[in-house]
Amino acid sequence: MTVEQLxxxxxxxxxxxxxxxxxxxxPKSDGLGGLxxxxxxxxxxxxxxxxxxxxxxxxxxxxxxxxxxxxxxxV
Numbered sequence: 033m034t035v036e037q038l039x040x041x042x043x044x045x046x047x048x049x050x051x052x053x054x055x056x057x058x059p060k061s062d063g064l065g066g067l068x069x070x071x072x073x074x075x076x077x078x079x080x081x082x083x084x085x086x087x088x089x090x091x092x093x094x095x096x097x098x099x100x101x102x103x104x105x106x107v
Contacts, residue, residue, distance in 0.1 A: 036107045043098040046091050053088045057081075 058081065101107060 036102070039098055039102055039107055043095060043102060046095040046098065050088065050091045050095055053084065053091065056084060057088070
């Protein structure tokens with residue numbers, strides 16, 4: 033297994049995990065319900081949501097950096 037193949041596997045795995053994590057996120061607003069004044073004024077950030085955000089950002093960085101490295105041909 034070459035470094036390029038390993039980087040391709042990391043890129044595909046991070047893309048799939050990134051899709052799953054984005055789908056796991058809870059919506060941040062009430063959408064159109066917020067226009068009628070039905071939106072909650074006070075929201076609390078839970079530690080699970082904070083951890084999910086950090087993992088999503090980290091996987092996003094891994095995916096973007098592996099895509100740049102693979103597309104530039106640096107491997």
